[in-house]
Amino acid sequence: MLRILVINPNSNTEVTAAIDRAMAPLRTADAPTIDCITLSDGPPGIESQRSCDLAASLVSAHIAEASEEADAFVVACYSDPGVSASREVTTKPIFGAAESAMAMAASLGVRAGVISILDVAVARHWRHARSVMLAPFIVADLPIGLPVSELADEAQCRARMLEVGLRLKEAHEAEAIILGCAGMARYRAALEAELGVVVIDPTQAAAAMAISALRLGYRAA
Amino acid sequence: MLRILVINPNSNTEVTAAIDRAMAPLRTADAPTIDCITLSDGPPGIESQRSCDLAASLVSAHIAEASEEADAFVVACYSDPGVSASREVTTKPIFGAAESAMAMAASLGVRAGVISILDVAVARHWRHARSVMLAPFIVADLPIGLPVSELADEAQCRARMLEVGLRLKEAHEAEAIILGCAGMARYRAALEAELGVVVIDPTQAAAAMAISALRLGYRAA
Amino acid sequence: MLRILVINPNSNTEVTAAIDRAMAPLRTADAPTIDCITLSDGPPGIESQRSCDLAASLVSAHIAEASEEADAFVVACYSDPGVSASREVTTKPIFGAAESAMAMAASLGVRAGVISILDVAVARHWRHARSVMLAPFIVADLPIGLPVSELADEAQCRARMLEVGLRLKEAHEAEAIILGCAGMARYRAALEAELGVVVIDPTQAAAAMAISALRLGYRAA
Amino acid sequence: MLRILVINPNSNTEVTAAIDRAMAPLRTADAPTIDCITLSDGPPGIESQRSCDLAASLVSAHIAEASEEADAFVVACYSDPGVSASREVTTKPIFGAAESAMAMAASLGVRAGVISILDVAVARHWRHARSVMLAPFIVADLPIGLPVSELADEAQCRARMLEVGLRLKEAHEAEAIILGCAGMARYRAALEAELGVVVIDPTQAAAAMAISALRLGYRAA
């Protein structure tokens, strides 16, 4: 049985649980097993570049050690920490949430707007999108600007996400929306219903890419 | 039961049969049904831009008529004829072989070289890659230069593909190879073994993207 | 006597007549003859990508058959249907309205805004502009959003075009305007007077390029 | 009677005479008069950026003074000295040889290789091509590397141009050739015959653009 390991590089097990729930539609009869784990020594959340760099080391260290325990790996964070490094430690396919989400938009022929948590993430996302040559698929990246402490307030969070999503669609002509944080998975359905465009959850996108890669036998040199 | 319709826009049923065989790894227990059809009024092969334009009309006409008969559509030709038009006639997701193959390379974090049949295809491929903003993922597009009549000669064809693949890998630093024609599917395994890099069959890539889209419920506005 | 064939790929003879009138300034003493024809089996108008793909096939089929009847060909539609294909069927020069209009802006050293009919055309125009590498010359492409049935209402149409033209000039810093539809030729003078910038009718631009090419003896390999 | 003034910004009257002869195919019955003049205080040749900057001042000074004496102006040097400045001193259309040659390639749907005289010109040409956003249309710019004193040796010059032209076509996949110096006009026919691709003389291209602009009444704001 093939196995995909989805790594939440922050130490928040509630986020891992939400990611795990978002995997449901990909868990089909003879599909690869999808296991979601939390890096317990990861930062509580990946807000700064510094926490992202820390996560990068933890992710590739984990994959280097666990490379025999799975057939493909997904990094469940919209900054793709450790993805490049992991590709150097194993020939098994590695998928970053951001890279996969943008590639998914590309396969659908649409340009997307990104909804981010905090302003500080935006520049980091752009650096990454340019780095992986997918920046042309992003029309804008806008933060909801809520402090983490208020993310638990679901009504407020959803309202802000809808507001930003509408701005991406109307002022920036986004043809799709990318959730710029692995922890936003639970809002996907609501946003899709209200905005009327495809909303891409990046971890779902990456896990779907991983399944495809395993089905088709892709394996790096 | 969800259904994906893979449309071979040329009238060559042998090509359709080969595409159909290439779908095998994607036909899993509760996966969407994948049916491959031949456009019997399509050109015998899509070599020129003219045959590509003709195929484009046929593809979108077929999808417009058959839009209720499937849940997602794949256009099995590396020039993606009719993909843009089809996206205007249905909100169901449409996947082009070329666009999906390049997006797959993007998700794997690699730049690919394309192996084409004839020299005349190369400029067409570049126009398309620029059009869909994925040209940065292609390092070179080189033809094997065999007349169609000699494609049946499997030994010669495979030798030429290997030769071109090696050139893409060594002189152009391709990190993956894309088969630039839906009819090359049967050579994928051999090339992969001999070149030691991921070889992407574009129809497989597109069908895998379609499965992902259906699993995740993507649907255009 | 050299002859340029201007092909209106839609079946609307009123549009052909308007295009024909717009050729007046290019019909000089010993200039090539400019004949404008209607593709009677063309779509009534080219609004969708699907009608554009259909037109593409008809255009290149016509040029393939009529290649001996003219010395250069102009495709009078801002989506350039069939231009690439036609260049494969004859070595005589082929000019697309959009490509020529953007190249004309380039020769004048200006960046242009495009006035389109319908929203659906905008994405198509961008795909094409990227494909032919002239997208940097377009600052924005905005639709007037009138249903075809109301295009006959000249006062309303002109008012909408002026409004969009002003927006292109003021909000998007367009230094010139391109009429994004061959059927807008009659509004060129009025717009130019009111906006105070060069207004490029794409069919005029393409026919002028064709005359230049014939004078200078350009002929593809 | 409309008049186009073609300005050779170097003081070499033999070059002006050659440019004048190259205008022959554009001098038709009721076409605008094309007069070619030499800037007698111009540099003997425009090889360095310094001579180019000097020529720039002379060109725009001349056009500022002579703006009423012609209806359009052509700057007959592949570095387009003074073109931007001249556009600020008159609303009459100004055409640069390089900009027009590249725009002509764009209108023909081809990418061109440039044949230059000296190595020092190459970087200057690239700076200019990037500046006017037409660099994507140039596949390579290669010098023949002959000292000016040997340009008079027509056999040698032609042999070197053919050699460089072949390299542009074969190693760089040039679909057309641009003569990267106004003084190369006389070699156009021979190169075209031997290479089998369109060869664009930049002054011819610019004069043809000027005729088009006058016919169509383009005039800057």
Add this chain to the structure above:
Amino acid sequence: MLRILVINPNSNTEVTAAIDRAMAPLRTADAPTIDCITLSDGPPGIESQRSCDLAASLVSAHIAEASEEADAFVVACYSDPGVSASREVTTKPIFGAAESAMAMAASLGVRAGVISILDVAVARHWRHARSVMLAPFIVADLPIGLPVSELADEAQCRARMLEVGLRLKEAHEAEAIILGCAGMARYRAALEAELGVVVIDPTQAAAAMAISALRLGYRAA
């Protein structure tokens, strides 16, 4: 003792004096001497491309003659007149104010907004930024739109600069400000205090680059 010659290419000695004062922080114990000179035959100000072209010739002529009198040269004008030409007449390092300011922004990892004097400068700045491949570091270039006669009115000028600076920061997300005119040096401190971002005076940036180059012994081939 090493010497840097800063050339103000306009004939306004008050501007030279202001530039000279701006050099103060770079005049340290054993630093290269920085001498600022006025080109007395330069234009009174560089507003148009024509005055810029004239300045270009004067600058490179001066540097060609004075090449032994200094070890590095700075061109103190945000249009970098004569910089490319000067690099052809000496192997000593030449620094343009604009190129250096944009490179300084690059070294700081920020994208900048440019404050220009007049609207006519904006297109010239963009042509230059594209030419030297640093345009991606500029988010916008906005003029204060004051006639030169009113630049003496310091209060008004400063107010306008602050207004434009705020717009660059807030509407265009500039992370730094570049003063788009060598004559704006005296406003740097005030702007920096009020906007809270790095404000780059281009002549300071160029002189600092020159000092670095001399310290490190850079010298062109």
Add this chain to the structure above:
Amino acid sequence: MLRILVINPNSNTEVTAAIDRAMAPLRTADAPTIDCITLSDGPPGIESQRSCDLAASLVSAHIAEASEEADAFVVACYSDPGVSASREVTTKPIFGAAESAMAMAASLGVRAGVISILDVAVARHWRHARSVMLAPFIVADLPIGLPVSELADEAQCRARMLEVGLRLKEAHEAEAIILGCAGMARYRAALEAELGVVVIDPTQAAAAMAISALRLGYRAA
């Protein structure tokens, strides 16, 4: 007295000593003090992306703790580990060796070739160059391909660097060379003498930028 802290993120004190020697020309009378330190818990060398990610965390952690101990920071590794993160933890200016080296090339108006140690570094360098938008300044990045164990063999190392440098200059038209590793500083003079082009040591470039920033009082918001 202002102080610049140069951080060697690998634990090799010989490399730090070599970097320290390379600072000599920047240690002038009243210049900021330049202190070079070794991160003793850093990886022995930064060859892989994984060691780079690890170094990134160590660098920004060090700067976060030591932010009051210096006025500017230089990260002495051609992969710029921790530079982005460090900019989020202090408003003091942070300079990356790679970013500064490329910006220095930009200020000199040249395009550079990079000499790298190992093949694995090349892709990482390109990802970074694209990320910071300076990739257009790099013509090629070629490895010398020596295992670290052989770097001590100075004669061999220098011969390989010269060979790669020549290839960058002749086959890739590099106008300058960038040493793609902080440990190559000692070869700068020899390469410059033999190749006849500017050779940029990235740590020198970054320290020079830091001095400029301190002299001019740049400080992030």
